[in-house]
Amino acid sequence: MATVITTAQPAAVTRRRFSPLFIAWIIFLVLMLLTGLYSGLQVLINGLGVTNLTDELPWGLWITVDLSAIGLGAGAFTLSAAVYIFGLKRYEAIARAAVLVGLLGYSSAMLALFVDIGRFDRFYHPMIYWNVHSVLWEITICVMLYLTVLLIELFPVVVESSQRLKRIKPLNNLAHLLHRFMPIAALFGMGVSLLHQSSLGATYGILTARPFWYSPSAPVLFILSAIAAGVSLTVFVTILSGKLLGREMVPADILNNVVKFAGFMCLAYVYLKLWSWAATNYYSYVPEQRLGVEILAQNTPYNFTFWFGEVLFGALVPAMFFLWGRLRRNRNALMMAALMVITGLVINRWNMTLSGFVIPLDWSPGVRDIFPINQYQPALVEWGVAIGIIGYSWIAFTLGVRFLRLYPQAKDVKTGLFVHAQTD
């Protein structure tokens, strides 16, 4: 079979054979997947008793995975909105990759939740039993709807990438039809994303019984950090795959603007975060809140991870990298900064989930400290499932870059030619 070569543009070298590095990487990922599969089956067969979760600390590593994955998938709605709603057509050069990252983030979260709920056979219950008053219900419905939007957004890319699929007439027609509905899908996707990304923060923010969590800023902090880190992850995988393939995946000016946007988002996040901290921990005195933070300081690395992991290296330093022209032009520095934002988000989601549980409830009428401080280390099987889910998203993205027309304007660095035929 000959590769289809369009005559209008010189199609550049498409490597047909897999390099040893690529094969080793795939083997590594398959091992991760197998670990996850084995651990996941352990949980599904034996129940959640095999985890280190307790009635006092019922959410742990998997909720962190699930919150992080959804947060890191936020680049999809942001860049889709830029392309299809705000008319920045050129940003499609990176938006497709963002959509794939988003799809993998959301499906990873679904996988994590599937293992995490006690009755996985009832995963569909939120669809038929509604409690419209529950933020978690709203999140579940929005996430399902948005996953559908992402599939619709990716479908034309898949069909377009395969000559074989393209030749199947109904598929091709459907792809074209869906492509025309893209602005509506993007608008809808932005709506449900704004909703559930914030509601994930509200999951904690509305819990009046836990002063550490109870906060009106939590929903906004969640969406700001999600946009910053979601865009950062898209930038990171774009630069990384470009380096590995010897290509410039996205035109430099487009990448620059996207990075600048992420930088401003980081600053907005830090701004609200610092005010949120100051309002509850510095300018006011709420005994329960102070006691909680003290307990965290004494029993966990919360203070260090908050100031260094979330604020300084999670947002401020990378914002500087993103916004200062000289640093931004250095692709290695850019990758490092993007990685910092991503790590910052994961640390934040872990801190958010765990800290509220570490501080014990206090409902007794007397003065004695009755309830012990709750401790948690994820069990091996929990790590196994998490590794499997990460492996799944990595392998899917690797194959996506390899087989999909994910970066329509990718150029070979050596020859300076477009890798894919340019249709416009």
Added chain:
Amino acid sequence: MTQTPTPTKDKAAKLNILSRREFMTLLIGGGASLVLAATLSEPLDTFASQILHNRARNAHEGDPSYHWGMVIDLSKCIGCDYCVWACQATNDTADDMRWNIRVEDTTPLGDLFHVTRPCLHCKHAPCVEVCPVGATYHRADGLVMMDYNKCIGCRYCQTACPYGARQFNWKERDDVNAQTPEWGQPEVGRRQRGVVEKCTFCVHRIDAGLAKGLMPGVDEEATPACVNVCPVNARFFGNLNDPESTVSKIIATMPTLRLREDLGTEPSVYYIPPEGLV
């Protein structure tokens, strides 16, 4: 729009999402089918009302003329744990997931006292509000109930409950109930792995008792096991809606407190404080 026949026209055509004609067709077609579906389809209507009123659907359970409540006298409680064990036997709970627990507490002057805590059956129950599937709900008589067949085991209710009153079935139960037969016999079935459970105020006794014409809180057969077993009569049960019930009279005449009143959950369990506490 300019009519210049340049490549820009092609682009403009591509950017055009829907023509007016297509848009109208969609609008009219979609609208018509919606109207048709809404008026003609009985099953759709039932389905819609089912999902939209999921939480309210259980409201027919229980009689609204009652509001079941409990009074626990902390000045009387000697910390014997009988109520803990009777509950465990009656509701067949495991040692590490008791519905009714006892903790030791101290007054500001340092005097020891005991607090026992069932589910408080709050009027504004955080667990009911957060449950994504409405598996935990209010009955008309104030009870906060669990539908074990709806629960997906997400454990958000455990996260939201200010009193730690909810237990999750982490594993399939295969333990022998340590409190039987000494403290009673199981009156309800064991719960499945993967769902959350909690104290029910012995709802099976209340409902069966009322059907027989008995009064919960007065007739032992219709009263929660923890109340019956208390050797010092520190627990009272009854209808808070009836000013003549024992619980209403105690609340009207004695100083009482409810746990974490500041949260506005309005529990149905009142405590008579021990000496030296408020």
